[in-house]
Every structure is written in C-alpha cells, then in structure tokens.
Amino acid sequence: MIGSSLILQTATRFLVPLLLLFAVFLLLRGHNEPGGGFIAGLVASGAFALHMFAFDASSTRKLMGVESQLLMGSGLMLALVSGVVGMVLKGQPFLSSQWWTLNIPGIGELKLSTPLFFDIGVFLVVIGVVTTIMLSLAKVEE
16 A cells, blocks of 8 residues: 555554454464454454554565465364264264374374364455455455
C-alpha cells in the first residue's frame, strides 16, 4: 500500500511475530483450557491482516509462504483424518479421542492426541478462509 504509515509498518514488524506466537500458544492450550484452533486461527489471520494493511497484499502472500487455498484443503484433510483414526484403529465412533505418549530422551514425555490434530486442522482452515477472503478483497480494490 503506497503511503502507508512508517509507524504502522514499524509496529507491524514487531507485532506480527508476537501475534503468530500467541496464536500457537492458544492453539496448543486449546484442548485443555479456553482457546483452540478457531480462535488461534483468527489471531493468526489478524496478524496477516495487520501486515496487509501496513504493507500490501503481495508482500503478505510472500510472508504466508503458502497459498491460502492449500491451507484450507490441508486443514480439512487433517481434521477429517483425526476423526477417522478412532474408527480405523479401535472401531470407535467418528471423532473419538485417541491419545499417545512419546518418551523423548532428554525432553521427557510428549502427549499427542487426535483433538490436538483436529485443532490444528481447524486452525489451518480458519487461516485459509480468512486470508482468502482478505486477499480477494485486496485484489478487487487493486
């Protein structure tokens, strides 16, 4: 965006990484406490929107590094696969939670679950949808 504020651009360079880090925090704590894939995706999308307001749509696409439609598709696929795992492995209903514990030497226990993968899928879908809408509106404006 030509003529964008230098103050906004400078602040954006600091705020975007912080917002993305906060989005990851919300994502990872979401299945145990308030948060989760949806709100984390909105926070991450807000970071990309701020970047687009401060700079332009092409630099925001470059920052994202991946097409937003690919994010939507991969997020839907991940959410679907996380729901099917219980059906395939244990004959349980769709979206039944499955938990695994990995012992990592030097780090300790790492607990993985299908709700986490479902949240990651929702996270990717929300980022994909919001950024697709946002970048489409920016294209119309150009």
